[in-house]
Amino acid sequence: MILxxxxxxxxxxxxxxxxxxxxxxxxxxxxxEPGCVSYQVWESxxxxxxxxxCEVYIDEPAADAHRRTPHFERIIAGRVVPQLEKREREFFxxxxx
Amino acid sequence: MILxxxxxxxxxxxxxxxxxxxxxxxxxxxxxEPGCVSYQVWESxxxxxxxxxCEVYIDEPAADAHRRTPHFERIIAGRVVPQLEKREREFFxxxxx
Numbered sequence: 359m360i361l362x363x364x365x366x367x368x369x370x371x372x373x374x375x376x377x378x379x380x381x382x383x384x385x386x387x388x389x390x391e392p393g394c395v396s397y398q399v400w401e402s403x404x405x406x407x408x409x410x411x412c413e414v415y416i417d418e419p420a421a422d423a424h425r426r427t428p429h430f431e432r433i434i435a436g437r438v439v440p441q442l443e444k445r446e447r448e449f450f451x452x453x454x455x
Numbered sequence: 456m457i458l459x460x461x462x463x464x465x466x467x468x469x470x471x472x473x474x475x476x477x478x479x480x481x482x483x484x485x486x487x488e489p490g491c492v493s494y495q496v497w498e499s500x501x502x503x504x505x506x507x508x509c510e511v512y513i514d515e516p517a518a519d520a521h522r523r524t525p526h527f528e529r530i531i532a533g534r535v536v537p538q539l540e541k542r543e544r545e546f547f548x549x550x551x552x
Contacts, residue, residue: 397551410460452496
């Protein structure tokens with residue numbers, strides 16, 4: 359299994375809209391991405407405008423396919439990214455489940 | 456729910472021992488920490504000597520209690536921490552499950 363973390367640094371005032379967009383994204387993924395094992399959004403206790411997305415995929419192809427979906431283009435690339443100062447992505451392999 | 460992430464920067468040559476210690480830690484937690492929802496260990500694809508622990512707890516008290524358990528003292532504080540260059544912990548609140 360593959361974990362992709364994405365840390366979002368959200369522009370001031372955009373937190374609630376980004377959250378709404380990610381809730382919509384989650385619904386789309388449940389419908390059309392069987393390769394996604396879990397998709398969670400967490401908010402840093404120390405940094406209120408920072409979200410940590412933890413996305414687990416069954417394998418590398420499923421993680422790659424995620425970023426080529428229409429809903430990724432429409433919601434993440436189209437609506438969320440313009441509301442971010444920046445984002446940091448990292449990939450991990452599972453050792454202990 | 457609370458997510459605690461711990462990024463471990465492992466000393467050269469200590470990776471396999473740290474992994475063995477964390478597998479033992481996981482067994483102890485399954486036996487005695489009902490407040491722990493999940494405990495996963497991931498290895499960074501970009502940085503081989505870096506592990507990311509993702510620990511989900513039902514609430515803050517369960518996360519606090521974890522660090523006062525005998526097995527945390529014995530395994531993490533006693534055996535793992537001396538094998539690390541450093542570690543970074545962060546806490547998050549759940550927004551989207």
